[in-house]
Amino acid sequence: MYRLALNMLFGDRAKLAMLLCGLAFSALLMAQQSSVFFGIMSWTYTPMVNIRAQVWVSDPMVEQVNDAKPLRDTDLSRVRSVDGVAWAAPLHTSFVQARMQDGNFKLITLVGIDADTFAGAPAVLTQGRIEDLRLPDTVIVDEWGASLMGRMGVGPDGKPRSTPLKVGDTFEINDIQARIVGICKVKRAFTGGPFVYTTYDRAKGYTLGARRTLSFMLVEPQKGVTPTELCGRIERETGLKAWTSDTVIWNWGERSLARNTFWWFWTNTGIPFSFGTAVLLGLFVGIAISGQTFYSFVLENLKYFAAIKAMGAGMGVIARMLFVQAFTAGLIGFGLGAGMAQGIGRAMIEKGMPPFVMYPQILWATFVLVLGISFVSAIIGIIKVSRVDAASVFRG
Amino acid sequence: MSTLANTIAVRASGVDMFFGTPDNQVVALKQADFEARRGELIMLVGPSGCGKTTLLSVIAGTLTPQAGTVEVFGQRLDGLGQEALTSFRRQHLGFVFQSFNLIPTLSVIENVMVPLLIQGRPYDEAHDRSAAIIEKVGLKGREEGRPNALSGGQQQRVAIARALVHEPPLLICDEPTSALDKDTGGHIMELVRDLSRSPERCVVVVTHDHRIFRFADRIAEMEDGRISRVVDDPKLLDTAHL
Numbered sequence: 063m064y065r066l067a068l069n070m071l072f073g074d075r076a077k078l079a080m081l082l083c084g085l086a087f088s089a090l091l092m093a094q095q096s097s098v099f100f101g102i103m104s105w106t107y108t109p110m111v112n113i114r115a116q117v118w119v120s121d122p123m124v125e126q127v128n129d130a131k132p133l134r135d136t137d138l139s140r141v142r143s144v145d146g147v148a149w150a151a152p153l154h155t156s157f158v159q160a161r162m163q164d165g166n167f168k169l170i171t172l173v174g175i176d177a178d179t180f181a182g183a184p185a186v187l188t189q190g191r192i193e194d195l196r197l198p199d200t201v202i203v204d205e206w207g208a209s210l211m212g213r214m215g216v217g218p219d220g221k222p223r224s225t226p227l228k229v230g231d232t233f234e235i236n237d238i239q240a241r242i243v244g245i246c247k248v249k250r251a252f253t254g255g256p257f258v259y260t261t262y263d264r265a266k267g268y269t270l271g272a273r274r275t276l277s278f279m280l281v282e283p284q285k286g287v288t289p290t291e292l293c294g295r296i297e298r299e300t301g302l303k304a305w306t307s308d309t310v311i312w313n314w315g316e317r318s319l320a321r322n323t324f325w326w327f328w329t330n331t332g333i334p335f336s337f338g339t340a341v342l343l344g345l346f347v348g349i350a351i352s353g354q355t356f357y358s359f360v361l362e363n364l365k366y367f368a369a370i371k372a373m374g375a376g377m378g379v380i381a382r383m384l385f386v387q388a389f390t391a392g393l394i395g396f397g398l399g400a401g402m403a404q405g406i407g408r409a410m411i412e413k414g415m416p417p418f419v420m421y422p423q424i425l426w427a428t429f430v431l432v433l434g435i436s437f438v439s440a441i442i443g444i445i446k447v448s449r450v451d452a453a454s455v456f457r458g
Numbered sequence: 459m460s461t462l463a464n465t466i467a468v469r470a471s472g473v474d475m476f477f478g479t480p481d482n483q484v485v486a487l488k489q490a491d492f493e494a495r496r497g498e499l500i501m502l503v504g505p506s507g508c509g510k511t512t513l514l515s516v517i518a519g520t521l522t523p524q525a526g527t528v529e530v531f532g533q534r535l536d537g538l539g540q541e542a543l544t545s546f547r548r549q550h551l552g553f554v555f556q557s558f559n560l561i562p563t564l565s566v567i568e569n570v571m572v573p574l575l576i577q578g579r580p581y582d583e584a585h586d587r588s589a590a591i592i593e594k595v596g597l598k599g600r601e602e603g604r605p606n607a608l609s610g611g612q613q614q615r616v617a618i619a620r621a622l623v624h625e626p627p628l629l630i631c632d633e634p635t636s637a638l639d640k641d642t643g644g645h646i647m648e649l650v651r652d653l654s655r656s657p658e659r660c661v662v663v664v665t666h667d668h669r670i671f672r673f674a675d676r677i678a679e680m681e682d683g684r685i686s687r688v689v690d691d692p693k694l695l696d697t698a699h700l
Contacts, residue, residue, distance in 0.1 A: 063575045063576065065581060066564060066571070066572065066575060069564055069565075070561060070564060071563075072563075073563025073564060073604075074563050363561070365557075365559060366559060366561045369553070369555065369559040370572065370576065371544075372518065372547065373547065373553060373573050373576055374544055374545065374547040374548025374551070374573070374576050375544070375548070376541065376545075452520040452547075453515040453518075453521045455555055455632075456511045456515050456518075456520070456555070456556075456632045456664075
């Protein structure tokens with residue numbers, strides 16, 4: 063009977079197309095919006111990805127990585143003295159205005175790293191060498207920032223065009239020259255500003271007037287000491303807050319700064335509400351369109367279901383037929399919707415905007431929700447058919 | 459007595475059937491008695507609203523009467539639950555409907571296969587048996603087509619094939635010719651008579667169509683919810699009011 067049930071479904075192509083459109087649109091909306099949501103949320107802890115260290119130490123009042131509260135320089139020595147610390151390096155992060163050569167200003171994320179160890183340096187340099195940061199007035203700019211901060215000129219077609227900054231170009235931070243000695247590849251941040259790396263001491267100079275410039279300390283545990291264990295020791299002995307650097311959302315531990323950052327944005331911004339609304343909308347649209355279309359499919363076939371009942375098919379058989387039809391439509395609709403979401407995602411990833419992270423869990427959740435929509439649709443149909451009297455087939 | 463009992467295919471005795479609320483009750487059957495024998499084609503005739511379709515539904519086990527007994531091929535239906543009735547219909551009944559009720563999104567052969575698949579027969583067996591009966595009703599070559607591509611007469615042939623494919627002992631036909639012209643209706647009734655003629659089968663036909671009365675072995679006339687008389691010869695009926 064299930065084969066016939068499927069043939070009944072595929073035989074009505076117009077209804078099937080409508081049903082699949084509803085389910086696919088719903089799956090697309092839920093998967094795409096969830097992926098953009100997690101993409102945006104992954105931007106909130108970008109510094110944790112771009113500035114690599116096993117343990118981060120901050121002021122006890124720090125709640126998330128973008129909200130650095132300055133520490134005293136002496137704290138660095140206190141942390142270095144904790145048993146289990148292999149090394150500890152200072153880190154400065156701040157948002158400052160950079161003045162371009164054309165007079166334009168851009169907000170940048172200034173990152174000051176230890177000039178001796180280069181702890182926290184970008185992993186990939188596409189131009190230049192990290193050691194050149196030891197030269198006077200030098201910075202390394204990220205690729206996207208280089209193009210954002212580029213010089214405005216006129217292209218061959220006569221239209222205005224921005225030429226990305228390159229090694230050797232200069233700009234100013236607080237009236238102090240910054241000469242580019244390298245271009246790096248880093249992940250973009252929620253705050254939107256380009257990452258500009260320099261040495262910790264030079265960062266102090268760029269942020270004139272700031273009494274304290276130590277934002278975080280990057281710490282490496284000794285062999286045999288786990289980051290979590292070291293965090294505990296640092297907190298007990300210094301009273302500072304120590305964090306692990308897990309950034310894998312499904313795998314982060316209690317002490318993860320990325321996790322805290324994620325949940326800070328979750329509870330203090332309207333982002334989850336906004337995207338949650340879109341996901342719910344996808345769910346309701348799916349239920350409305352698919353439920354309605356499936357109901358109308360059942361209505362059109364009602365007299366045939368009544369005939370099948372009269373011929374001796376129990377409600378169990380008919381219910382299973384309807385489930386087979388609804389779940390088959392759900393599977394195809396999910397495939398189409400998830401495929402489209404992947405396609406859109408790839409285009410987004412290539413453009414870099416908006417951020418798009420499609421975890422396998424998002425696909426699973428979308429799959430379950432689409433099957434939920436199919437289930438609701440099937441139940442609506444089953445209720446309708448169960449109320450049909452088999453004797454009605456004799457009433458013309 | 460025992461011989462007579464063995465010849466009875468359907469027996470309904472003292473059947474009452476009411477619809478509506480106690481304040482606004484419509485009496486469909488009132489102490490209705492009906493008998494059909496094995497090997498015969500019996501027609502139920504009567505004016506609209508006399509209770510033919512209700513009696514047919516009671517015999518088919520799709521309606522349960524408020525009073526009386528119904529026995530089909532030795533099986534009492536009046537005490538059975540819904541599940542048992544459904545199972546009984548699955549094994550013992552074939553249906554030919556007025557409006558054919560062929561599923562338009564399925565092919566001809568798939569429509570014919572439905573009763574066998576409901577019985578839980580394997581798909582391939584159902585396919586082969588359906589192909590054989592489609593050939594018998596003269597539609598060989600049309601198996602894969604859709605019912606809507608067939609004429610009314612051809613569609614009713616498919617419906618007959620579907621009704622007989624699982625070889626039910628009781629064939630129920632509800633106005634099988636009402637949607638067909640005279641010649642086609644005649645051909646359809648010839649087919650019903652030829653294919654269903656068997657000492658172990660009984661055919662009950664509800665009809666208004668006096669042009670097909672000649673195909674009946676007996677005709678039971680209904681009036682006001684009960685059988686008023688049963689005749690062997692259609693000429694004995696006054697068809698003016700039917």
